[in-house]
Amino acid sequence: MQVKKLSLDMKSNIIKAVLFAVIILLGYLVYHSITQPLNFIKEKKHREAEVVQRLKDIRSVQALYKNARGKYTASFDSLMQYIKEGEIPVVNVIPDPSDTTFTKTINDTLGYVKVLDTLFKHHQNFRLEDLKIIPYSNGIPFELGAGEIDRGGVKVSVFEAKAPFKVYLAGLDQQMILNLIASEEAIERFPGLKVGSLTEPSTDGNWE
Numbered sequence: 001m002q003v004k005k006l007s008l009d010m011k012s013n014i015i016k017a018v019l020f021a022v023i024i025l026l027g028y029l030v031y032h033s034i035t036q037p038l039n040f041i042k043e044k045k046h047r048e049a050e051v052v053q054r055l056k057d058i059r060s061v062q063a064l065y066k067n068a069r070g071k072y073t074a075s076f077d078s079l080m081q082y083i084k085e086g087e088i089p090v091v092n093v094i095p096d097p098s099d100t101t102f103t104k105t106i107n108d109t110l111g112y113v114k115v116l117d118t119l120f121k122h123h124q125n126f127r128l129e130d131l132k133i134i135p136y137s138n139g140i141p142f143e144l145g146a147g148e149i150d151r152g153g154v155k156v157s158v159f160e161a162k163a164p165f166k167v168y169l170a171g172l173d174q175q176m177i178l179n180l181i182a183s184e185e186a187i188e189r190f191p192g193l194k195v196g197s198l199t200e201p202s203t204d205g206n207w208e
Contacts, residue, residue: 040173047135054131055142055193071157083115083116089112116128144159146198149198158199161194162190165180
């Protein structure tokens with residue numbers, strides 16, 4: 001009888017241990033199912049802040065390049081060469097003293113400053129060669145394009161720079177990335193971050 005009682009107690013303890021392990025596992029799975037999406041969203045926002053800043057930098061350089069060259073460029077080599085060599089005029093704008101309507105001004109060019117010293121002087125640890133690289137991509141460049149479109153018989157220069165979700169979110173939960181891509185494609189939006197357009201005369205970013 002004593003042996004039988006010990007056997008029953010052992011079985012009971014084993015069952016309790018198994019149930020306890022199952023409870024711990026279920027608790028972990030519930031916790032993971034809640035925290036995983038939150039962690040994904042947090043990391044996505046963190047990465048996108050850096051991608052957006054770089055897209056803004058590309059837009060700024062493209063605007064100066066177009067002002068100097070008359071059109072945008074699809075070449076990062078051209079952009080970086082312009083950053084190293086290009087100059088921006090420093091203009092002093094004053095009211096025209098002969099204008100009684102106070103609407104005219106006189107623009108006096110005081111000198112020139114380097115593009116590199118103007119656009120990126122507040123960027124910490126800025127490296128020119130990083131301008132074309134998508135952050136968190138392990139060296140993959142932005143997709144850069146430029147061209148012309150017709151608007152009312154007028155040729156308009158346009159450009160576009162893009163960073164797909166699958167590139168700058170690499171290493172995060174794969175299923176969540178696929179879901180994110182599918183949700184954007186379902187409403188015919190680019191699955192990622194981009195600035196400018198090759199079909200519209202716009203320099204807006206799709207995050208704005």
